[in-house]
Amino acid sequence: QLQLQESGPGLVKPSETLSLTCTVSGGSIRDSDYYWGWIRQPPGKGLEWIANIYYSGSTYYRPSLKSRVTISIDTSKNQFSLNVNSVTAADTAVYYCARRTMTAVASRPYDYWGQGTLVTVSS
Amino acid sequence: DIQMTQSPSSLSASVGDRVTITCRASQPISSHLNWYQQKSGKAPELLIFDASTLQSGVPSRFSGSGSGTDFTLTISSLQPEDLADYHCQQSFSTPVSFGGGTKVEI
Numbered sequence: 001q002l003q004l005q006e007s008g009p010g011l012v013k014p015s016e017t018l019s020l021t022c023t024v025s026g027g028s029i030r031d032s033d034y035y036w037g038w039i040r041q042p043p044g045k046g047l048e049w050i051a052n053i054y055y056s057g058s059t060y061y062r063p064s065l066k067s068r069v070t071i072s073i074d075t076s077k078n079q080f081s082l083n084v085n086s087v088t089a090a091d092t093a094v095y096y097c098a099r100r101t102m103t104a105v106a107s108r109p110y111d112y113w114g115q116g117t118l119v120t121v122s123s
Numbered sequence: 124d125i126q127m128t129q130s131p132s133s134l135s136a137s138v139g140d141r142v143t144i145t146c147r148a149s150q151p152i153s154s155h156l157n158w159y160q161q162k163s164g165k166a167p168e169l170l171i172f173d174a175s176t177l178q179s180g181v182p183s184r185f186s187g188s189g190s191g192t193d194f195t196l197t198i199s200s201l202q203p204e205d206l207a208d209y210h211c212q213q214s215f216s217t218p219v220s221f222g223g224g225t226k227v228e229i
Contacts, residue, residue: 047159047167047210047221062218063124096166107173108214109157113166 002027004097004114012091012121018084022097022114029078030055035100037110038071038082040093048093052100053080087121094118125149125213129222136229142198144225146211151191155215158187158196161208161224170209171196203229 008020022036029036037052051071052060059071065084073080084091095117098110126149136142146156154174159167169178171187174194184199198205206229211222 046223047212049219049221060217105172106153107155107157109169109172109178109212110159110167111169111172111178113168116166 002099002112004099004112006095006097006114006117008117008119010118010120012087012119013123014088014121015086018087018091018119018121019081020095020097020117020119021079021081024078024080024099029073029080030075033101033103035060035102036073036080037098037100039096039098039110041096041116042090042093050084050095051082089121092119092121124218125152125216125220127211127213127220127222129209129211129225131225132223133226133228136201136227138201138203138229140201142201142205142227144196144209144227146189146194146196146222148192148194148213148215152213152215154190155213156187156189156194157212157214159210159212160205161210162206167210198227201227201229205229 003025005023012018035052035054038050041047053071053073068085070083097114099112100110102108128147130145156174158171160170161167170181175187186197188195208224208226210224
């Protein structure tokens, strides 16, 4: 059974960098049928896609966040990571990592999710 | 960007009721529409993909329909364990986008 687990600090100071890692177990991050992504949910609000990455290193970003966000992948550790720099209170959210199916399904859903990690931006 | 609008934002129903949630896209998205269920404090779980295909393990009381701009999620007979938020998501174009969610209360 595929599992994803987010890890990283739960508290980040304004203007600093938020760094999270997603560890994938029960499957290979090098599987060519999938992308790997980050999605966040501010408290009491809806879901917002942030970025995706393919095992080859190809990346896709939300345009409004692209200048502050970096997604990367480490296939040797079966992990992928997210950095968001110059954070503000508006970046406070539960951050989820997820797998996106890219083949055989036209709507390419996110079919496996991590449990999520709350990141609070506060001094 | 494609905007996804869900209605209602919340609803209250009784066990056994038929419940319908709608999702409207700001432009046509064919059938590139997914539905997720999110229970309190948990991650979203995929319910339906390709607008109408049930994810493996999802009870048959859930169904999806629609194409183009208008989509519907139906729970044919509401159960206590269906208490959750429901989110639609389009994958027709990047950036993918989610609806604002519908809270189902029992």
